[in-house]
Amino acid sequence: MAQALDLVAYETLEEQVEAMYRDGFAYLPDVLNADEVAALRAQMDALTPRPESYDKNMTAEEDGFINRHVNNAFNRHPHFLGFLDREAVVDIAEAIHGDDCHCLGMTAWMTGPGRPDQALHTDWLPLELPPDILADPRVRTPIFITTAHYYLDDLYEELGPTNFIPGSHLSGCKPDGATSWQGQEERSIMCKAGDVVIFRSEVWHRGTANTSDRTRFLLQVHYSMRMITQKYPPYMGRFKFDPAILEAANERQLRLMGDHKKSNYD
Ligand SMILES: O=C(O)CCC(=O)C(=O)O
Numbered sequence: 440m441a442q443a444l445d446l447v448a449y450e451t452l453e454e455q456v457e458a459m460y461r462d463g464f465a466y467l468p469d470v471l472n473a474d475e476v477a478a479l480r481a482q483m484d485a486l487t488p489r490p491e492s493y494d495k496n497m498t499a500e501e502d503g504f505i506n507r508h509v510n511n512a513f514n515r516h517p518h519f520l521g522f523l524d525r526e527a528v529v530d531i532a533e534a535i536h537g538d539d540c541h542c543l544g545m546t547a548w549m550t551g552p553g554r555p556d557q558a559l560h561t562d563w564l565p566l567e568l569p570p571d572i573l574a575d576p577r578v579r580t581p582i583f584i585t586t587a588h589y590y591l592d593d594l595y596e597e598l599g600p601t602n603f604i605p606g607s608h609l610s611g612c613k614p615d616g617a618t619s620w621q622g623q624e625e626r627s628i629m630c631k632a633g634d635v636v637i638f639r640s641e642v643w644h645r646g647t648a649n650t651s652d653r654t655r656f657l658l659q660v661h662y663s664m665r666m667i668t669q670k671y672p673p674y675m676g677r678f679k680f681d682p683a684i685l686e687a688a689n690e691r692q693l694r695l696m697g698d699h700k701k702s703n704y705d
Pocket residue numbers: 557562599600601602644645646647
């Protein structure tokens with residue numbers, strides 16, 4: 440069993456951004472209150488997966504465990520729009536990826552009892568580099584993609600927390616079977632319902648097994664630099680925004696969904 444990750448809540452945006460560069464993640468406690476957690480869980484529970492959107496719908500009966508994964512959640516109900524530009528979270532994304540950053544994807548994810556351990560991985564490694572280059576104080580690589588995890592449960596070992604190796608984004612490589620980086624073992628994110636952890640795509644991490652009798656609810660909001668393409672399946676123009684969603688969205692939310700001004704390559 441991994442030790443719990445030391446979750447430090449930095450007060451200022453500057454410190455939070457610095458943590459993204461140094462540790463690879465930032466922890467934001469109490470982003471949602473109990474009512475907001477309950478409301479978001481109910482909205483997620485009501486979603487029906489669509490195979491054409493690459494949603495997953497693994498069930499206990501057919502697959503041995505629940506693994507329900509609904510992409511493009513922002514397009515399913517106006518309730519999800521508020522998680523595009525949730526204060527504190529989007530502020531970090533914009534500070535890191537720029538004022539024209541966008542939402543790469545939003546996935547409502549429910550993982551039930553029996554969900555197995557994932558292997559340690561990066562979500563994406565944009566640059567493979569020797570670690571001594573990354574340790575050079577003159578080198579500060581851009582952060583291309585981040586993911587905000589909205590935890591909607593009080594986490595405990597059996598429910599399957601996410602495990603992280605802090606600082607592993609500076610390895611310049613994928614774990615490829617390794618279980619530690621520079622002596623640093625993986626640590627579990629034992630946070631509370633309503634907390635958010637935002638992390639960059641190069642951090643070594645994994646979801647762990649759900650050995651409890653409950654389903655874990657997690658909303659993932661991925662952000663990226665404007666030059667990184669959004670991932671809104673189905674592709675080839677078959678993804679369509681719901682007009683009622685566009686009608687309900689504010690200007691910042693529209694931009695985060697891709698309503699950009701003309702720029703490079705447009
Ligand atoms: O389930 C989790 O806690 C993390 C999931 C994850 O890292 C992934 O699917 O890429």
